[in-house]
Amino acid sequence: MNVIVCVKRVPDTETRIRIDGSGDKIDSSGVKYIISPYDEFAVEAGLRAKEAAGEGSVALVSFGDASTQETLRSGLAMGADSATLLVGKPTMDGLATAKVLAAELEDADAPLVLFGVKAADDDQQQVGPMVGTLLGRPCVTGVTRFELQEGKAVCHREVEGGAEVVEVDLPAVLTITKGEYEPRYASLKGIMAAKRKPLEQKDATAVESKLRVTKMTEPAARSAGRIVGEGPDAVPELVRLLREEANAL
Amino acid sequence: MADVLAFAEQRDGQIGGSAREAVSAAARLAGSLGSSAHALVLGASGIAGQAGGLGKYGAAKVLAGEHEAVGEYNPETYARVVAARIRDGGYGVAIFPATTLGKDLAPRVAAALGVPLAADATGLEAEGGKISIVRPIYSGKAFAHVEVDASPVLVSIRPNVFQATEFDAAGDVESFVPDIDPSALKVRVVERKGAADGQIDVAEAAIVVSGGRGMKEPENWSLLEDLRDAIGSDAALGASRAVVDAGWRPHGEQVGQTGKTVAPKLYLAVGISGAIQHLAGMRTSQTIVAINKDADAPIFGVADYGIVGDLFEVVPRLAEEIKTLKAGD
Numbered sequence: 165m166n167v168i169v170c171v172k173r174v175p176d177t178e179t180r181i182r183i184d185g186s187g188d189k190i191d192s193s194g195v196k197y198i199i200s201p202y203d204e205f206a207v208e209a210g211l212r213a214k215e216a217a218g219e220g221s222v223a224l225v226s227f228g229d230a231s232t233q234e235t236l237r238s239g240l241a242m243g244a245d246s247a248t249l250l251v252g253k254p255t256m257d258g259l260a261t262a263k264v265l266a267a268e269l270e271d272a273d274a275p276l277v278l279f280g281v282k283a284a285d286d287d288q289q290q291v292g293p294m295v296g297t298l299l300g301r302p303c304v305t306g307v308t309r310f311e312l313q314e315g316k317a318v319c320h321r322e323v324e325g326g327a328e329v330v331e332v333d334l335p336a337v338l339t340i341t342k343g344e345y346e347p348r349y350a351s352l353k354g355i356m357a358a359k360r361k362p363l364e365q366k367d368a369t370a371v372e373s374k375l376r377v378t379k380m381t382e383p384a385a386r387s388a389g390r391i392v393g394e395g396p397d398a399v400p401e402l403v404r405l406l407r408e409e410a411n412a413l
Numbered sequence: 414m415a416d417v418l419a420f421a422e423q424r425d426g427q428i429g430g431s432a433r434e435a436v437s438a439a440a441r442l443a444g445s446l447g448s449s450a451h452a453l454v455l456g457a458s459g460i461a462g463q464a465g466g467l468g469k470y471g472a473a474k475v476l477a478g479e480h481e482a483v484g485e486y487n488p489e490t491y492a493r494v495v496a497a498r499i500r501d502g503g504y505g506v507a508i509f510p511a512t513t514l515g516k517d518l519a520p521r522v523a524a525a526l527g528v529p530l531a532a533d534a535t536g537l538e539a540e541g542g543k544i545s546i547v548r549p550i551y552s553g554k555a556f557a558h559v560e561v562d563a564s565p566v567l568v569s570i571r572p573n574v575f576q577a578t579e580f581d582a583a584g585d586v587e588s589f590v591p592d593i594d595p596s597a598l599k600v601r602v603v604e605r606k607g608a609a610d611g612q613i614d615v616a617e618a619a620i621v622v623s624g625g626r627g628m629k630e631p632e633n634w635s636l637l638e639d640l641r642d643a644i645g646s647d648a649a650l651g652a653s654r655a656v657v658d659a660g661w662r663p664h665g666e667q668v669g670q671t672g673k674t675v676a677p678k679l680y681l682a683v684g685i686s687g688a689i690q691h692l693a694g695m696r697t698s699q700t701i702v703a704i705n706k707d708a709d710a711p712i713f714g715v716a717d718y719g720i721v722g723d724l725f726e727v728v729p730r731l732a733e734e735i736k737t738l739k740a741g742d
C-alpha cells in the first residue's frame with residue numbers, strides 16, 4: 165500500500181504568538197517549529213496502513229520554505245520512506261495551497277493520500293477536501309480510524325452528537341483527526357536512518373493567492389477575572405453575577 | 414451588488430441554531446451591501462415545510478431542495494448541489510456554518526467554484542461594497558483580517574458567535590428537486606450512531622460544563638451531569654485532553670487544540686488547569702467561569718469569574734443554586 169501524507173510546518177503549539185512590526189504577519193524570531201500535530205496523526209495512520217498491508221511505502225509531501233526540510237526529516241525519522249519538499253511560500257489561501265499540492269499528487273501512484281484535519285497555524289480545515297475535489301478523488305474528513313478493504317476504505321468519523329462509519333472508494337483522500345493514531349516517537353535509529361532517506365526538493369508550482377491578509381491583531385486581553393470567593397459559600401454570589409451581570413444564565 | 418446565500422444546515426430534518434445564525438449573518442451583510450439574502454436548505458421531502466421558518470431570520474427567499482438522497486448529509490451530493498446553486502444564482506457571497514458538516518462541505522464547494530474559503534470567521538462586515546472578514550488563527554492566539562479577491566466570496570462562520578436575529582419581513586419558500594445520481598457515489602455513509610443520550614454537541618451548546626483531571630475519577634462525572642441538567646437542554650459536557658487521554662471521557666467532548674473549538678455564552682471549567690492548548694479551544698467564549706482549588710491555576714487568568722475551592726463541594730452547591738434560580742423563572 166503506497167500512502168502519501170501531506171504535512172505542514174507550523175509554530176509549536178506552546179509558542180507565544182506576537183504580531184511583527186509590519187502588522188500583517190507573526191514575528192517568527194525565536195519561534196520553534198514542528199510538524200502540525202494532526203499531520204503527525206496522519207503520518208502515524210500512513211505508517212500503520214503500510215505495516216498492515218505488509219508492503220508499499222509512505223511518502224511525505226510538504227509545501228514550504230527551505231527550513232521545512234527539518235520538518236520532513238522528523239517525519240522520516242518516524243518511519244516514512246521518502247519526502248518531497250515543494251519550495252515556496254504558503255499563504256492563507258487554502259485553495260492556492262491545495263492547487264500546489266494537487267499538481268504534485270496528480271500523477272502519484274498512491275491509492276491513499278492523507279492529510280491532517282487542520283493545520284495548527286491558520287486553522288483553515290480545508291486543504292484536504294479541496295485537494296480531493298481538485299483531483300476528482302472522494303474525500304472523507306475528520307477520520308479517527310480506518311481499515312482498508314478490497315478497493316475501499318472503511319472510515320470512522322465523529323460528527324456533532326454522534327459518529328459515522330463511511331465507506332470510500334480508493335483512490336481516496338482522508339483527513340485524520342485525533343483518535344486511534346497516537347504518533348510513535350522517533351527512535352535514535354530512526355533519526356539516524358532519516359538522514360539517509362531520499363528528500364527531493366523542487367520549486368512549487370506558482371499559484372496566486374486570492375485571499376489577502378490586510379492585518380493581524382492580537383486578541384483583546386481578557387480583562388483580569390474576578391475571584392468571586394472561596395469554597396461553596398461563594399456560589400450564590402457567582403450565580404447572581406452570572407444572571408445579572410454576565411447575562412449568561 | 415450580488416445577493417448573499419446562506420447554507421442552512423438541517424440534521425434529522427431539524428433546522429437548528431447554526432442555520433438561523435447563518436441566515437441572520439447573511440441578512441445583515443446583504444443589508445450593508447444593498448442586496449438580498451437567500452437561504453438554501455437541502456433535505457428529504459417535507460423539508461420545505463420546515464424551511465419556511467428561516468424567512469423571519471432575514472431570508473428574502475428560502476430555497477428548499479427536496480430529494481431522498483439529500484435527507485442525510487453526503488459530501489458528494491451536497492457539494493454538487495450547493496456549488497450549482499451558488500453558480501446558477503449568481504451569488505456574490507455564500508455563508509456556511511463552521512459546524513462539522515459546514516467544515517466538510519464548504520471547502521469542496523470552494524474548490525468546485527475555484528474560489529478561496531475564509532473559514533471559521535468570527536467577524537464579517539461590508540463597507541462600501543468591500544467585504545472584510547476576521548478569523549482566529551493560531552488557535553485564537555491572534556486574528557487575521559482578510560479580504561477575498563475573487564467572486565463569490567465564501568465564508569464559514571463559527572457557531573454561537575453571530576447572533577440570530579428576527580427581521581420583520583418573512584420570505585417565501587421556493588422548493589426544487591436537485592438533480593442527483595445517488596448510484597454514482599464514491600463516499601457512502603453506512604452507519605450513523607447518535608449520541609448515547611441525545612445530548613447536543615459541545616461545539617454547538619450555548620453553555621459548556623467542562624471537566625478536567627481535578628474530577629479525580631470518571632464516576633465523578635455524575636456531578637457535572639447534574640450541573641448540566643440543572644442548567645438545561647442548551648448545555649453540554651466538555652473535557653480536557655488529560656481526561657480524554659485517560660479514557661474517562663469520549664474524544665468528541667475534548668475542547669482545545671486537538672479537540673473542538675467552542676465559543677459558548679458560558680464556559681464552566683471545573684478542575685481544569687488552563688493549559689495553553691486547552692485555552693486554544695475555549696478562549697473566545699463569552700463568559701468563562703473557573704472552579705479550581707489552586708488559586709494560581711492559569712485558568713483564572715482567562716476566567717471572568719472564579720471560585721477557589723474544592724470542586725466536590727462547589728459543584729453540587731452550584732447545581733442546587735441554579736436549580737433554585739431556574740425554578741423561580
Ligand SMILES: Cc1cc2nc3c(=O)[nH]c(=O)nc-3n(C[C@H](O)[C@H](O)[C@H](O)COP(=O)(O)OP(=O)(O)OC[C@H]3O[C@@H](n4cnc5c(N)ncnc54)[C@H](O)[C@@H]3O)c2cc1C
Pocket residue numbers: 177201624625626627628652653654655656667668669670671672673683684685686687688689690691694704705706707710722723724725
Ligand atoms: C500538541 C498538544 C495538544 C494538546 N491539545 C489539548 C487539547 O486539545 N485540549 C486540552 O485540554 N489539552 C490539550 N493538551 C494538553 C494540555 O497541555 C494539558 O496537559 C491538559 O489540558 C491538562 O488537563 P487538565 O487541566 O484536566 O489537567 P491538569 O493540568 O492536571 O489540571 C487539573 C486541575 O485540577 C485542579 N484540581 C485538582 N483537584 C481539584 C479539586 N478537588 N477541586 C478543584 N480543583 C482541583 C488542579 O488544581 C489543576 O489545576 C495538548 C498538549 C499538547 C502538547
Ligand SMILES: Nc1ncnc2c1ncn2[C@@H]1O[C@H](COP(=O)(O)O)[C@@H](O)[C@H]1O
Pocket residue numbers: 170171172173200202203225226227228254258261265278279280281282283284286287288289290291292
Ligand atoms: N503547506 C502545506 N504543505 C503540505 N501540506 C499542507 C500544507 N498546508 C496544509 N497542508 C495539509 O492540509 C491539512 C489541512 O490544512 P488547513 O486546511 O490549512 O487547516 C494539514 O493538516 C496538512 O495535512
